[in-house]
Amino acid sequence: MRVAMLTAPRNIELREVAMPEPPPGGAVVAVRVALTDGTDLKAYRRGHPQMPFPTPFGHEFSGEILALGSGASDWRVGEAIACVHSAPCGGCFWCAAGEEELCESVMERKILGAYADAIVVPQHILARNAFRKPEAMTFAEAAFLEPLSCVVHSRNVLAPRPRSSVAVFGDGGFGMLHALLFARDGHECVLVGRRPERLALAASLGLATIDASANDVGASLRERTGGRGADALVECTGTAEVWELAPSLVRRGGTVSFFGGLPAEANVSFRAARLHYDEVRLISPFHFTPRAVAEAFALLRERAFDCTRLISHRYPLDRIVDAFAALDSGIGLKAAIET
Ligand SMILES: [Zn+2]
Incomplete structure (x- = not known):
């Protein structure tokens, strides 16, 4: 089988390796769709501390069970699977x-290596965070289970009151998914971004947007919220500049949620008086719980919104080099690698 290995910054090799054996209680899954994400692109550009070269990569995927280990009795070979x-x-x-x-x-x-013909899903994941993909759900939709689980967990930690005003900063996949979820939940949500094609996509998905390159974002948010500032702000740009700006953009008693991580060595600072006297709450949701995974699966099953509109390009596995070269040069939002 083929597996894409990241061997150095901006260097992907598609290698031929032996088909793995399923571990006890686990499965070998034939990958049907694997989605690119911001972490993959960061690792492609500059490596990742938890992924020393050479490393397989890719972790948003769906597929079909190829082989089962002993004891994986809840599953059958050939079943379609959505998992994290x-x-x-x-x-x-x-x-x-x-x-x-x-x-x-x-x-x-955790497992990496979804840019491949197959991936091993071990027992602990198969038993806890995997679902049978319904026929009506496409493999592309099912591949959104992992990023949507992160976003559902983020929403659950923030737990906004009904009809809150929520500003989502960042027009990447995670910003879009947050905005789609908050809008679906009935909040007054606005997506703040800078890239015209992404803001146009957000608008076509029914989302309100603010173009940060052409507007005073603070003034725009105050205008939308009776002069108070947003009830909540979700930071999905992963930039220190927006982290430090964020507490000034929520209302007194508002909440800033730092979803987009910064480099490990980054430090940020906040004005203490703003946090204390205005009771601005800072939270930083990370990863997800099995409850969030189950909720994300339910959202996908009921087609709460069309995640697949975030897929800008589709490539066969043997063109994964082209997929990342395009993303690296700023073309596209999320690519689907199909096998
Ligand atoms: Zn534990």
Whole structure:
């Protein structure tokens, strides 16, 4: 089978490797659709501390069960599967506390390598965070389970009151998914971005937008919120500039949610008086819980919104080099790699 390996910055090799054996309780899944995301693009451009070269990559995918390990009796070969790339252990301090997104082994036992003909889904994921893909759900839709799980967890941590004003900063895939979810939940949501083609896409999805390159965003938000500022702001740009700006853009008593991570060495600063006297709350949701995965699957099953509109390009696996070269040069939003 073929597997795409990231061997150095901006260098992908499609290698031929032996088809893996399914582990006990796990499965080998033939990948049908794998989606690119911002983390993959960052790793492609400059490497990733948790993914030393050479590394397989890609973690948003759906497919069909090719082979099952002993004991994986809930599944059948040939079944279509929607799953995420991690699952909590269920036994550590954080799992016991209900903070499964922080499980001490969830990151080290995650799987990468969806840009391949097949990927091994181990027992802990198959048992906890995998679903049978209904016939009516496309493989492309099912591949959104992982990013949508992150966004559902983010929404659950923020837990806005009904009909809140929510400003989502960032016109990438995660910004779009947040805005679609908040709009679907009935909030007054606006997406703040800079790229005309992405703002046009957001508008065509029924989202309100603010072009940050042409407007005073603070003034625009105040205008939309009776002069107060947004009830909540979700930071999805992953830039220190927006992190530091964000607390000034919510109302007194508002909440800033830092979803977009910064480089490990980054430091940011905030004006203490703003946080204290105006009771601005800062939160930073990370990853997801099995509850969020189940909720994300339900959203996909009921087609709460059409995630697949975020797919800008489709490529066969043997053109993955072209897919990343295009994304690297700023073309497209999310590519679907199809096998
Ligand atoms: Zn755990």
